[in-house]
Amino acid sequence: MSRYDQMSALGLLAPMLVVLLVVAVFPVLYSFWVSLFDLKLTRPHRVPFVWLANYATVFQDPLFWASVWRTTWFTVISVAAIMVIALLAALLLNEEFRGRRFLSAVLLVPWAIPYVANGLMWKWIYDSGYGALNGLLFQLDFIDKYMVWLGDSEKTLALIANAFVWKEVPLATILILVGLKSIPGDLYSAARVDGANVWRRFVHITLPALRPSFMLVLIYEAMMAIRHFDLFFILTEGGPAEASHVLAWEVYVETFRKLSFGTGSALAYIMAILTFLLAFALIRALGKKL
Amino acid sequence: MSQRSYRRREFLKASAAATLAGTGAFSLARQAFAADPINFFAWSAGVDQVKSHISAFEAKTGLKVAYNNAPWAQYRDTLVTKFVGRAPLDVLWVSDSWLPEWAEAGWLAPIDGYPQLLKYNADVDDFSTQSMMYKGKQYGLTYYTDYMGFFYDEDKLKKAGIGAPPKTWDEVVQQSLKIKKAGLAEYPLMLSMARETWLIEFLSAMVFSHGGRFVDDSGVAVMQDKKRGAHAALSWIVEAVNKHKIVSPACVEIGELNGLKAFTSGNHAFALLGRYRVRTLNDPKQSQIAGRVRQALMPAGPGGSHATVGWNRFYGLTSQAAANKEKAANAVKLIEWFGGKADGKYAFQKLMFMDVGSGFAVKPLFKDAEIIKAYQQYSDIGMYERQQALAKKKDVISPWFGEWDEVNGTAWQAAIVGKSSVDDALRKSADSWNKLRKQG
Incomplete structure (x- = not known):
């Protein structure tokens, strides 16, 4: 490539590079810079540079570790449920049967609902006074009086995970279905000739072939679950007590309620690094088997 | 700019x-x-x-x-x-x-x-x-x-054979148990204890009526002191939910607006709500108990008064x-x-x-003929004025209020849902207050 071509390419790329620098690189670096200050918006005249003290404060806070544990629990439960349900749904939709197209369309409905609307819908469903869940269970005689759902700290996180899974399953199903469609039919034909039954075909052909799809779903959904905020905001605001106080909620409270941008930025960085490390570990662990 | x-x-x-x-x-x-x-x-x-x-x-x-x-x-x-x-x-x-x-x-x-x-x-x-x-x-x-007002459904009280609204929080318990026994309401008292901006108003009303304070005049936390009203107020709520079962355990997920809706749907006999809600409570278009809702002075706790919180x-x-x-x-x-x-x-x-x-x-507006006429259509202006005269400002308003409020709301909820004792909850809240105060 001639020097002229190189300069032309750089010239053509320059506008986008500038945009990326301004809207992506600068905010990321600036937020790290902010995390080194004890910056509270409500105390604008005193903003001392504190080096990494905000990070130390975060790591010394028991609430932070409790929220890490809750986030881990929420992520593991949610992602496991999404993977299993999405795999079953994808296997079903991969078969030819009457109404398959209709079922596929119905399956996409939760995906099409915005997160905030999804949260409000589940708030109605879970409401202890007039919620649909209580109404249904009561009419079916499973309960003899209305139950407390989100207000019960033992159930809160599982109920939020349920709402999250409901929303995320369609996308995971599509991703796995794409994987299923890409498996050559010859492999199944050959296995049948060799006398492999349905279970053996599933274990030895389908599952290995789906590894790339599984990895994609696993990484994407894990990152979504770790960073998820909307449902926690709408359904419980981190409560009752600290029952749903997860990392994303901690970042919100620190930054937008306490207006402590220094600690909030430090927390956001910690969360981003944890997410990155998780994704990296998953790729390292599963990528080798691709 | x-x-x-x-x-x-x-x-x-x-x-x-x-x-x-x-x-x-x-x-x-x-x-x-x-x-x-x-x-x-x-x-x-x-x-x-x-x-x-x-x-x-x-x-x-x-x-x-x-x-x-x-x-x-x-x-x-x-x-x-x-x-x-x-x-x-x-x-x-x-x-x-x-x-x-x-x-x-x-x-x-x-x-x-x-x-x-x-x-x-x-x-x-x-x-x-x-x-x-x-x-x-x-x-x-x-x-x-x-200010935060105390409201009751007159019909339910009459049906339960109760002649007058409660004057103390002990009477609230007794009357609620009576109403509960009569099958008129499963949870006679509606309390909103969800984590939202209203929570501090509800908590302050309970604390003030129990004769308590969160902090003293010099700004030092006294909420953890067993002899002060905050301890008595939280203990009362915890017992109301878990022992007497006159307040729903779902109160920790019920915000002010949902509490209003629950009360207007006729599910409760008593409610703590913003005074201005009385107009909605007695509006037939918005309330199933319209015409039956009366305001009473805030019940008093032991050693307390009819004080409430004003904003x-x-x-x-x-x-x-x-x-x-x-x-x-x-x-x-x-x-x-x-x-x-x-x-x-x-x-x-x-x-x-x-x-x-x-x-x-x-205050001159309390004597305004048009206002009196309008208010009397749905409530008692004399009660409005009397309770307002007993209102107190929140004692926790400080530069660090927002930060402390997060900790305090969580601590009270933890006690209500049984995740911590009353002592621990209030100590945690007081420690947070004193730490933030020291930081300035």
Whole structure:
């Protein structure tokens, strides 16, 4: 490539590079810079540079570790449920049967609902006074009086995970279905000739072939679950007590309620690094088997 | 907008004015100054009423007002961002909860130097004026004042054979158990204990009526002291939920608005709600128990009184407006027009009361014939006034209130759902308070 071509390419790329620098690189670096200050918006005249003290404060806070544990629990439960349900749904939709197209369309409905609307819908469903869940269970005689759902700290996180899974399953199903469609039919034909039954075909052909799809779903959904905020905001605001106080909620409270941008930025960085490390570990662990 | 650009704008105007004066068009230059509007920011309540009152102000004074608003839920964040970004703000609605924070940051200016505003204090309920004071200085004139009230469904009490509403929290327990036994309500008392901005008002009402305080006069936490009312108040709630089962365990997920809906649907016999909600409670279009809801004085705890918590929203003057003599003079006129008298009458408070039911702190309005007539249609104005006279301002309002409120709300909820003891919850809350106070 001639020097002229190189300069032309750089010239053509320059506008986008500038945009990326301004809207992506600068905010990321600036937020790290902010995390080194004890910056509270409500105390604008005193903003001392504190080096990494905000990070130390975060790591010394028991609430932070409790929220890490809750986030881990929420992520593991949610992602496991999404993977299993999405795999079953994808296997079903991969078969030819009457109404398959209709079922596929119905399956996409939760995906099409915005997160905030999804949260409000589940708030109605879970409401202890007039919620649909209580109404249904009561009419079916499973309960003899209305139950407390989100207000019960033992159930809160599982109920939020349920709402999250409901929303995320369609996308995971599509991703796995794409994987299923890409498996050559010859492999199944050959296995049948060799006398492999349905279970053996599933274990030895389908599952290995789906590894790339599984990895994609696993990484994407894990990152979504770790960073998820909307449902926690709408359904419980981190409560009752600290029952749903997860990392994303901690970042919100620190930054937008306490207006402590220094600690909030430090927390956001910690969360981003944890997410990155998780994704990296998953790729390292599963990528080798691709 | 930065101070620098502000000065530049002023400079440009001044230059333009000088040029115009030089060319003999001095009257046009005066108009250029006069056209700089008073920047008025509020939350999005009573928007039509505010606009109509602004129109009257503009017609009367010839001054222009640039009115903007933001939803209540995002108001604090919006305003803090505007202050930090030095956006043009002259007059704004302020909640008593944010006063120390904004005053300490230097965003609000005291109005002590404006006797034309201070003269209205003589007509205002004391707790309301106190809610606008910080470090001995007054920061505004009241826009709206109200308090946490105790309401009951008269029908349910009669059906349970109860002749009079409870006077103490012990009587609330006894009457609730009676109502529960009669099958009239599973959870007779509706309490909203969800984590939201209203929570501190509910908690303060309970604490004050138990004769307690969160902090003493010197600002030191006393909430953890077993002999003080906060401990008694939280113990009462915990027992009401877990022992007597007269309050739903779901109270920790019920916010003020959902609590109102639950009470209007006839599920409860008693409720703690903002006083102004009585209009909705007795409105047949909005309430299934319309016509049956009465207000009683806040029940008293052992050693307590009928005290309740009151809150105040007021017109504040920004420091940037106060720094400019002409701006300040115009802003003060607008504050008086809204928070004081307009054409010799408390016109805006009355308008807001008649149109949307907002409470007022100016005592002469309790004698206003139209207000009395309107209020008597759905409640008892005598009770309204009596309870308001017993209202107290929140004692936890401080520059660190927002941070402490997060910890405190969580601690009280933890005790209610049985995740911690009353002692531990209040100690945690007190420790947080003292730590934040030390940090300043």
